[in-house]
Each structure stands twice: as structure tokens, then as C-alpha cells.
Amino acid sequence: MTWLRALKETARSGLTVERKRLEPLIALRGAAGLALIIGVSLTLFGPAVAASSAFGAYQAAIATFQRSWRPRPELALASGTSLALSTFLGYLTGTHTLLFLALLSLWTFLAGLSWAAGPTVGIIASSNVAIMLVTVTLPTSLAAAAGHAAMMVVGGCVQAALVVLFPIRRWGAHRDALADALAAEADYARRLRHDPVAPFDPEPLMAARDAARITPRQARTRPAELHGARGLAERIRPVLASLADPAVGVPPEGRERDRVREILAAAGAVLDAAARAVRHGEPVKIPPAALATLRTPDTGAILTGPAYRAATRLGALLRDVLETAGTPTPQPTSTPTPTSPSTPTPHTHSDTQAIPLLRPTLPALVPGTLRAMRAELRHESPVARHAIRVTAVAAAGYLLGHWLPLGHGYWAPMASVMVMRPDFSQTYSRAVARFGGTLVGVALATGLLQLADPGTGLSAALAVLCAGLMYLLMRTGQVAAQACVAAYVVFLLGMGGQQWTQTVPERVVLTLLGGVLAMIAYAVYPAWETPRLRTRLADWLIADGRYAAAVVDHYAHPAGKSCPDVREALLAARDARVAWQDAVARAKNEPVRHRGLSRAAAADAEETLAQLGRVAMLMEAHLPDRDATPVPAAARLADALRASTEQGAKAVRERRVPRWDAVRTALREWDGEGVPDRVVRKGAGLLLETLEELSDALDTTPPPMLVDGTETKRRPPEPGP
Structure with missing residues (x-):
């Protein structure tokens, strides 16, 4: 993706307000919680503590906006508590540059690895590191640092309480x-x-x-x-x-x-x-x-x-x-006849009840998160490479900001941590959006401060207004959201008596520096998705093959409509399909090309694998009842599907064309024995046709050419292992 294209796409998406995605009542609730905590803190403790508590409440409200199915109060409490811990530990080491740099590196590395647990955890952890860089500069003593941390927890508690007291569209x-x-x-x-x-x-x-x-607590109140x-x-x-x-x-x-x-x-x-x-x-x-x-x-x-x-x-x-x-x-007014499609086959009400899928509570989530992070500790993992990359950038940005005679050097690492994501396209677009939005927000906030010269109270009110607008617009584009964030920080720091000239010029320069460092990091230590497309495609092939084999196998071993193994294989195939589609979307914006898989071949392969899953789904719709006559040949076909798709996946990874001789042989043997149900045999034939279409899509051998008036034959694909 070029800079010009990134600017155009970011401006188009970032400046477009999608009214359907606006949630004004939820934004008003978050702004009200922020106003409440700022007002109480200003009255009781003064501007510095109010700024810290405002950051805690602000971050807690952002956590409740994340796409998560967990109870929103839990997210607010977790966000406020984790930010308080980060701030307190940061202040303890803040007076020693090397010690704080070590803590920053550790915290940033863990935040980068936390993306293994999902985007919600990753965003909250990254935001905590970014905000910590600002909040550690506010306390003046150890006791004050503890007080600031406590007020951050209070800010999270206030936002959590408002979610409980004023639920908006619960569920x-x-x-x-x-x-x-x-x-x-x-x-x-x-x-x-x-x-x-x-x-x-x-x-x-x-x-x-x-x-x-859902969590056990949610299970008690979920609507029928x-x-x-x-x-x-x-x-x-x-x-x-x-x-x-x-x-x-x-x-x-x-x-x-x-x-x-x-x-x-x-x-x-x-x-x-x-x-x-x-x-x-x-x-x-x-x-x-x-x-x-x-x-x-x-x-x-x-x-x-x-x-x-x-x-x-x-x-x-x-x-x-x-x-x-x-x-x-x-x-119906009359007794339903057996020929009516509205007449259900005999079933019990329990057949329609889904088994509850329980989500672990936050304390129980910690071991799983640690296991996921540990599993990503390998060099080829995109998450691990992101953690290393963002750690190096944050440390370099902090040192540069500390050495440059600009003051407030935390803006550079803060910008880097906020914009960097495990994939290139999101980081690139976010860097452009953040800098553009920062310029707009700083310019507007600066002009208002110069014209009105507000005091503490008015600065606090303007900060709350900017935060409310950010909550309202945060899902409509990065430019609008970042402009509101920039203005919020300017007004919040101005509330503590810091003039705009002490924060704005260096923030513009250092934010640009942080964005440049992020781009350089991707050039020096990339984690491109494009070279892994064949691996993603192979994973999807294996998953689809296992799903099809599980369905076919139940024709040899009838088990009725309830087949947990088929369901599990279907979910795995869907996950693999989504992973492939996400990889293709990310690779489309990367400035690299995959020589072993053209865009046309990738599109054709995607279509054929989707068709493979669809054929398996058609066969699943007609799974035999428990008392149905078994089809022994289906078991051999299922084994052939499992083995052939695994071998085919290996061929895909090695840039060879997969072969399906074992599947073809199993079908020939099946035809020799006779087939009692035309649906299952027709479906089996469609499976083989789809696999052969996949081989054709991946066959990059040039088409036949005329040489001296004689048509040359295409070289047959190499046999699979």
C-alpha cells in the first residue's frame, strides 16, 4: 500500500460518519462517568489527581466499547485496575531511566504477546502501556503515586457501576x-x-x-x-x-x-x-x-x-x-397430514435446546491467556514478531524522546504503541490516521485555548466533551477518533496548568517520529502474511477434508442427526476459512508479492474449497438415522479423504499440484459394490470433482502451445507423496 493510497482510504473511512453505528446513549454514559470522576477528584484532590483518575475512567469506558461478549462491568474493572498497577510500577522506576526503560520494554512485550488472547485483550493492554507513559509523570511522591493509582481504580469502578445502574440495551x-x-x-x-x-x-x-x-453469571439472566x-x-x-x-x-x-x-x-x-x-x-x-x-x-x-x-x-x-x-x-385447525412439510418429524423439546457454552470468568481466563501467550513464543509467530517489534520501537522512541530537547518525550513511544498491530495494513493505516487526526485535534484544541484561555473547570468540561465525542465516533473512523483523543489530552493536561506551548509542538513532532519508527520497524523486521498464504490454504484444505470425511464416515456408521465429531470438524473448517480470508485481506495491502500463488489462483482455490465444504454440508443434511443400512464403502472413502487431503495440503505448501488417486480408487470400489442411496453417492462424486478443480486452480503449468504447427502437451503434475 502506498502512502497516497493509505491517505485516501484513511480519509474516506475516517471522515465518514456512519449513523447506524452511533450509540449516543452509551457515549453519554461513558462521558457522564468521566465527568463524575473528574468533578469529585478536582474538588477533593486537585488537578493532578483529577487527570490521573480521568485517564483511568477514560480507559475503562473505552474497554466497555470493545467487541467482547463479556459483561461490560468486568472489562471496566479490569482496565482500570491494570492501568493503576502499570502507573504505580512505572512511577517506582521513573526516576531511573534504564530501570524504567526495562519496565517499559517488559510491559510492552507482554502487551504485544497479549494479542494471542484476542483483540480485546490486546487493545486494552496496549492502551495501558501508552497511557502509563503519560500518567507516570503526574505524581510527585510515592504516596501520591499510590493515590493516583487508587483513583484510577475508582475511575474503573465508577464506569462499571454506571453500566450496572444504567444498562443500555442489555444483551x-x-x-x-x-x-x-x-x-x-x-x-x-x-x-x-x-x-x-x-x-x-x-x-x-x-x-x-x-x-x-457466556459466563456463569450471565447464564442466570440470559433472556429465554x-x-x-x-x-x-x-x-x-x-x-x-x-x-x-x-x-x-x-x-x-x-x-x-x-x-x-x-x-x-x-x-x-x-x-x-x-x-x-x-x-x-x-x-x-x-x-x-x-x-x-x-x-x-x-x-x-x-x-x-x-x-x-x-x-x-x-x-x-x-x-x-x-x-x-x-x-x-x-x-392448524385440522389434524396435520403426513404430507405436510409443517408436520415435524418426532422430536423432543430437548432437541432444540442448545447446550450452554460457558465462558470462563476473568480470574479463570488468566491461565488460558498465559498459555496462549506462551504458545506464541516462537520466531515464526506473527504475534511474537509483533511483540518484539513494538518493544524495540517503544524503547527506541522513549530514548529518542528523552534525548531530544523537546520535552514530553513520551509522545513518541505512546504513538508507536497505540498504532502498531500484529499485521502491516492496520498499522500503516492507523499511523496515517493517528497523525492526521492528531494534527486536527491539536489545532482545534490549541485555537480554542488561545482564544478562550479557559481555567481548570472549563478545561475539564472541554476534556469531557472531547471524550464524549470520541466515544460516539470511535467506531466510524480513526481520523475522527484520534482528533478527539488529541484534543482530550491537550485539555486534560491544560486542566493541570500546562500551557499548550508545552505540549502541542513536541507532540506533533514526536507523534510523527513514533509513526516513522513503526514504519521502519516493519521494513526491518516484517511479518508479512503474503508468504504464508499457501500455508493458510493448506490448513483450510485439511480442515475441509476432515469435515467431509467425518460426514461420509457416518454413512458407514449411522449415528442419527446428533454427531459431535461432525460438528467439531465443521467449526474447525469455518475457523480455517476465516483465517484464510483474513490472511488474503491483509496480504492485499502488503507491499510484497507471492510468486508461488497468483491472485487468480488464490481466488479459484478459495472458490473450490468453499464448494468442498458446501458439498460436505449437503451430505450432512441427509445423514442416516441410527437404524439405517450402513454403507461399508463410505468408511474407505472417509479414510481416503483424510489421507489425501493431508497429502494434498503438503503438496500445496511445497508448491506442487495435489493428486487424488486414493479418493478416485475408493469411489471405483464403491461403485462395484452398489449404492443404496443416490444422495450419498452423488455427494461423494461431487467431492472428487471439487478436489480435482482445486488441482486445476493450483496448476500453474503453461497451457498447451503450438510449436512448429504441433500442439505440445501439458506436463502432468508431479505426484503427491
């Missing part, structure tokens, strides 16, 4: 995640009417699953409509796909296809109604036309075989979704 994020998943299913159903093999992005389902992991619907949405997706796909369903055109389109449209309407009900906590309002379509007995006379089974299962799942969302489906 709102969880409701949105589940509603988004149901709405995505509804959109998928409508798209399948026109494109029977339409793709589906599983990210909404993954977000809903992440939101469903948030129970079970996510699991039902997961089951609906393969049923929708199998109902629409001509390979295992009905012909592309004709009376049966028209009926399938009607059912898909009705399913989309019902899922949309359930999504609206969950999002707003209201009763479900079912469109009468959709309900009539699902209750009609004509389906049994039109659909047969796998299509009829899928329609029947879909009707049962939709009824369960409506019951879970809070409104039972109206029962």
Missing part, C-alpha cells in the same frame, strides 16, 4: 449477533430461489456462536429467546442448501422446482420475522402467506425422496425457531 450485542445469523439465513433462502448453489458466508453464524458463550435459536439456525442452513441444490434435490425447472422456490421464500419470511423479534425483544409476527405455504398439504404430492425429506425437516426446524423466539406457531 443488545448478543441479540444483534443472533438476529444477524437468522437474517443471514433468510437472505440465503431467498438467494437460493434464483441460484440453487448460491454461496453462504458463515461469519454471522460464527459470531452468534461466539456470543452464545436467546436460548437454542442459534443451534436451530445452524441446522437450517444445510437443509436449505439440500432442498435447493439440483444435485441432491429436484430438477432445475418444473413443478417441483416451483414448489421449492415457494418454500424457500416462505422460509426467508419466517426467518426474517424471527430475526426482528429477537433483535427487538418483541413477539414474532409471522406473515400469513408464508405460514400458509408451509402448512399446505400439497407438498407431499409434489416433492418426493430427498427433497420431500428436506422440506419436512425444514418445516420442523422453522417451527422450533418460532417457538424459541417466543411465539408458538399457530396450530
Whole structure:
């Protein structure tokens, strides 16, 4: 990414205010907590303590805005307490440059490693290090340092208390995640009417699953409509796909296809109604036309075989979704006939209840976080390289700021720590946004200070106003957010009597210095995602292969619809897919190229692997019951899929074209034994076709050429190990 492009994209995204993402009430609550703690601190202790407590409350409020499914009070308390500890330890070593530099390096390295536990922990830890560089300069004695640290804890407690006393859309994020998943299913159903093999992005389902992991305390108060619907949405997706796909369903055109389109449209309407009900906590309002379509007995006379089974299962799942969302489906006036798709197959209510996914409490999270950080202590890890890089930059920035005759040298390392991320693209854009926003914020705050010459009280009020605007705009772009942050710091330090000329000029220069150091660090010690694309692709291939093998194996060993191993393999395949997509997105903005995998080949490979997972999902929708006749040949095919995809992944990493001879042999043997169910055999054939398409996508051998009037043949790919 060039500087010009980065400036254009950052300006476009950073200056655009997305009204749908604004949360004014939550921003007002955070600003009110900040105003409360500043007012009390000013009255009781004076401007210096008020500034420290304001930083604690400010950081605690930012923690509650992070994309996390944990209770917001816990995040506020953890943020305020960790900042207080950092400030106190920093003050103890602040008078000794080398000792403080050692503490800064250790703290920064741990903050860099903390990204292994997730972006929420990484952002909070990085912010604590950055703010610590400022707050350690405020106390004047050991007792004062302890008092400042205590007030930071109080600031976190105030923000936590406000979240408890004034809840705004309690469970709102969880409701949105589940509603988004149901709405995505509804959109998928409508798209399948026109494109029977339409793709589906599983990210909404993954977000809903992440939101469903709750702490034991949350489990006691979770609304009833948030129970079970996510699991039902997961089951609906393969049923929708199998109902629409001509390979295992009905012909592309004709009376049966028209009926399938009607059912898909009705399913989309019902899922949309359930999504609206969950999002707003209201009763479900079912469109009468959709309900009539699902209750009609004509389906049994039109659909047969796998299509009829899928329609029947879909009707049962939709009824369960409506019951879970809070409104039972109206029962038909007459006894349902066996031919109605709304007649569910016999099931118990426990089948629709999701097993609670418990999230560890904050104290229990510490060992897991330490294990994750320890697992990243290897040179090839992007997180470890980020930790080393940000530590070196912070130390170098602190030393340069200390030696330069500018004063307030902490601005350089603070800017570096705040902008640096484990990947290049985010760091680059954030560095541009931070410097641009800093210039805007400093200029506006400076001009206001010069014109109005505010005292302590007015400076505090302006700081609270800037913080409130930052809370409001922080999700709409980095330029706007950083401008508010810059103005907030200027007003907060001005509240303590520091004139703008003591902070603004050096902050501009040192912020630029911190951004330049961050860019140099990536040039000297990069962690590019581009060279790892083949590894990410290989990981996805293995995960998809294991998922497909787990599904196929259950045709040889029928176990009913409840198959934990299939579910686990599906989740792993989704994680691998998201890891690949994230890697491609990051690599797109990196100034390096991967000679072994072109963009076209990467796009084709992504499409084929998505199709591989989709075929496995179609087969999962028709898993046999426990009393079904086993298909012994399916076990051999499952073994061949596992072994071949692992060998194929090795070939992908080594820039060879994978081969699928073992899968092809297993299918030939299967055909010799006979296949009792056309769905499973058709699905198995589609698996092989998709794998062969993957080999074609990765085959970079030049096409046949005419040499002296004779067409040369393409050299066959090297056999896999």
C-alpha cells in the first residue's frame, strides 16, 4: 500500500460518519462517568489527581466499547485496575531511566504477546502501556503515586457501576449477533430461489456462536429467546442448501422446482420475522402467506425422496425457531397430514435446546491467556514478531524522546504503541490516521485555548466533551477518533496548568517520529502474511477434508442427526476459512508479492474449497438415522479423504499440484459394490470433482502451445507423496 493510497482510504473511512453505528446513549454514559470522576477528584484532590483518575475512567469506558461478549462491568474493572498497577510500577522506576526503560520494554512485550488472547485483550493492554507513559509523570511522591493509582481504580469502578445502574440495551450485542445469523439465513433462502448453489458466508453464524458463550453469571439472566435459536439456525442452513441444490434435490425447472422456490421464500419470511423479534425483544409476527405455504398439504404430492425429506425437516426446524423466539406457531385447525412439510418429524423439546457454552470468568481466563501467550513464543509467530517489534520501537522512541530537547518525550513511544498491530495494513493505516487526526485535534484544541484561555473547570468540561465525542465516533473512523483523543489530552493536561506551548509542538513532532519508527520497524523486521498464504490454504484444505470425511464416515456408521465429531470438524473448517480470508485481506495491502500463488489462483482455490465444504454440508443434511443400512464403502472413502487431503495440503505448501488417486480408487470400489442411496453417492462424486478443480486452480503449468504447427502437451503434475 502506498502512502497516497493509505491517505485516501484513511480519509474516506475516517471522515465518514456512519449513523447506524452511533450509540449516543452509551457515549453519554461513558462521558457522564468521566465527568463524575473528574468533578469529585478536582474538588477533593486537585488537578493532578483529577487527570490521573480521568485517564483511568477514560480507559475503562473505552474497554466497555470493545467487541467482547463479556459483561461490560468486568472489562471496566479490569482496565482500570491494570492501568493503576502499570502507573504505580512505572512511577517506582521513573526516576531511573534504564530501570524504567526495562519496565517499559517488559510491559510492552507482554502487551504485544497479549494479542494471542484476542483483540480485546490486546487493545486494552496496549492502551495501558501508552497511557502509563503519560500518567507516570503526574505524581510527585510515592504516596501520591499510590493515590493516583487508587483513583484510577475508582475511575474503573465508577464506569462499571454506571453500566450496572444504567444498562443500555442489555444483551443488545448478543441479540444483534443472533438476529444477524437468522437474517443471514433468510437472505440465503431467498438467494437460493434464483441460484440453487448460491454461496453462504458463515461469519454471522460464527459470531452468534461466539456470543452464545457466556459466563456463569450471565447464564442466570440470559433472556429465554436467546436460548437454542442459534443451534436451530445452524441446522437450517444445510437443509436449505439440500432442498435447493439440483444435485441432491429436484430438477432445475418444473413443478417441483416451483414448489421449492415457494418454500424457500416462505422460509426467508419466517426467518426474517424471527430475526426482528429477537433483535427487538418483541413477539414474532409471522406473515400469513408464508405460514400458509408451509402448512399446505400439497407438498407431499409434489416433492418426493430427498427433497420431500428436506422440506419436512425444514418445516420442523422453522417451527422450533418460532417457538424459541417466543411465539408458538399457530396450530392448524385440522389434524396435520403426513404430507405436510409443517408436520415435524418426532422430536423432543430437548432437541432444540442448545447446550450452554460457558465462558470462563476473568480470574479463570488468566491461565488460558498465559498459555496462549506462551504458545506464541516462537520466531515464526506473527504475534511474537509483533511483540518484539513494538518493544524495540517503544524503547527506541522513549530514548529518542528523552534525548531530544523537546520535552514530553513520551509522545513518541505512546504513538508507536497505540498504532502498531500484529499485521502491516492496520498499522500503516492507523499511523496515517493517528497523525492526521492528531494534527486536527491539536489545532482545534490549541485555537480554542488561545482564544478562550479557559481555567481548570472549563478545561475539564472541554476534556469531557472531547471524550464524549470520541466515544460516539470511535467506531466510524480513526481520523475522527484520534482528533478527539488529541484534543482530550491537550485539555486534560491544560486542566493541570500546562500551557499548550508545552505540549502541542513536541507532540506533533514526536507523534510523527513514533509513526516513522513503526514504519521502519516493519521494513526491518516484517511479518508479512503474503508468504504464508499457501500455508493458510493448506490448513483450510485439511480442515475441509476432515469435515467431509467425518460426514461420509457416518454413512458407514449411522449415528442419527446428533454427531459431535461432525460438528467439531465443521467449526474447525469455518475457523480455517476465516483465517484464510483474513490472511488474503491483509496480504492485499502488503507491499510484497507471492510468486508461488497468483491472485487468480488464490481466488479459484478459495472458490473450490468453499464448494468442498458446501458439498460436505449437503451430505450432512441427509445423514442416516441410527437404524439405517450402513454403507461399508463410505468408511474407505472417509479414510481416503483424510489421507489425501493431508497429502494434498503438503503438496500445496511445497508448491506442487495435489493428486487424488486414493479418493478416485475408493469411489471405483464403491461403485462395484452398489449404492443404496443416490444422495450419498452423488455427494461423494461431487467431492472428487471439487478436489480435482482445486488441482486445476493450483496448476500453474503453461497451457498447451503450438510449436512448429504441433500442439505440445501439458506436463502432468508431479505426484503427491
